[in-house]
Amino acid sequence: MTHQLKDGGQVLNVGMLARVEGEGGMHIEFEGGRVKEVQLNIFEPPRFYEGFLRGRKFTEPPDITARICGICPVAYQSASTEAMEAICGVTTTAEIQDMRRLLYCGEWIESHALHIFMLHAPDFLGYESVLEMARDHPDVVQMALRLKKAGNDLMETVGGRAIHPVNVKVGGFYRMPTVAELERLRPALEQGRDDALAAVALVATFDFPDMEQDYNYVALRHPDRYSLERGTEVVATSGARFPVAEIPQHVEEFHVAHSNALHARFDGGMYFVGPLARYSLNFDQLSPATQEAALQAGLGETCRNPFKSIIVRTVELAYAFEEALRILDGWRDGHAPSVPVAPREGEAVGASEAPRGLIWHRYRIDGEGIIQDAQIVPPTSQNQASIENDLRTAAQQWADLDDHTLTHRCEEAIRNYDPCISCATHFLDLRVKRS
């Protein structure tokens, strides 16, 4: 798929990216040995979620937006419930927050285990797919399936289903799981924690391309815990720090012709959300065991090599198991599953840390609780400019490689982000021009 142009240029074109969620491609153009143009093409069709949320009840987004993604539905549920509760002036209980965090741990475990071992590890071990990798590394694939199953079971116990949970509502849950139901998960969670901590050392042995980027990392920050299901502030490498409610004043979405997903700017510039951002901004809030595993794996307290995101993701996988066990330890039966929420007119932002990074929703509802406006900004769309910048750097840095190897290296640079194209294309600003 690579060919020379008559003007001496060269095009690397991958029509359909492998091992990413959803449909996208990439296009890199050289001229005179220099990278001239880079495009992450997202051609998966737009899905218009924001449009059809208008006119629906304020209680519906947790179920409707969960359908945007089969891998990170909880991220959508958490951001939408946060926003609606903020509009309605409701504060949930500590137990509801704990249960949301536990459900979110299930999603991180499912999603991270899938990406680390099934989609990303084949890049480093030299296989086209996990099916080929399984022949030589059956133990690793068995472990991955075990980890993913532990996440699925946690989602099913707390959320009612392993995919697209149905137990989440504005104000809390329809039903709280019992101590007995949760305790059944404990052996698999303990095994998962130990497996994941061991896996940090395993993935650290991979051979990592040498590339560091000067990212402006952006992540949620919570006063006393590593941000998953919520945070109170947004923090950035640039020094920016502000309450979640002010996100729309700092983030501007815009359309580019080659993508069906909106791009975004943070304070006017490119930015990066995801595990590397969380880790680098909130390292101090990881547990002692995961901090130690990370440092022993050779990471510093920050990491700017995108290829090492697989180590950071594995550190977060171990942390999610630890957090799940911590919540299990303190759980008691008898807590109210939800608090009442009455609609009131207003507008607010809700945010959480999806497996792939900061996700935020903004809603405006009227006094009857009918949605007047909705904006959903998932991590992959925010990362598009950063992905393209990594592609530019990688293509230039390894321009001497043969076309096949360079193309593969560039695909790896995209997979570093674990992009979820299905999420990113849930929107498009559709305008009809009439003459």
Place this chain on the structure above:
Amino acid sequence: MTGGQVLVVGLGSPDRGDDAVGAAVAARLEALGMSGVDVVTREDPTQLVQLWAGHQAALVIDAVMSGRPAGTLHIREVGDAGEPLPTHAFAAAGRGGSHAFGLAGAVELARTLGTLPTHVTVVGVEAGTFAHGGMSPEVQHALDDAVATAAAELVALREEVQSCA
């Protein structure tokens, strides 16, 4: 569950049109109360790889699309006793995202990892729609035939297991 039991898996999403047929047939089989049989339903095909471990025989009911009329039944033996599936049947499984990982990918991953039962029979029901909502009239109409066919296959699998025991 034990290796002496035949594992029945109804595969698919209960909310996506004819994809619900796997769970619907599995529920009807469970209601028959046959001995030596365990019945489960799953949405995520990757879970089959572990579910199958330790079983000599399994039956999977799933919606399929081959271009035949909706409601058409397909029966296929894909167990470890037979040949691997042709590469094109599962190539997308490892190279796409998780959305591309289907039954064929699960069969071949399980074969590689040594968890594929000796006998796995797939009863496929040709689907007409995967839109949100209930099953199409064609697939609803085919439900009795699908249950009868699956039950007959299940009896054969159970005999296979018992003759080996």
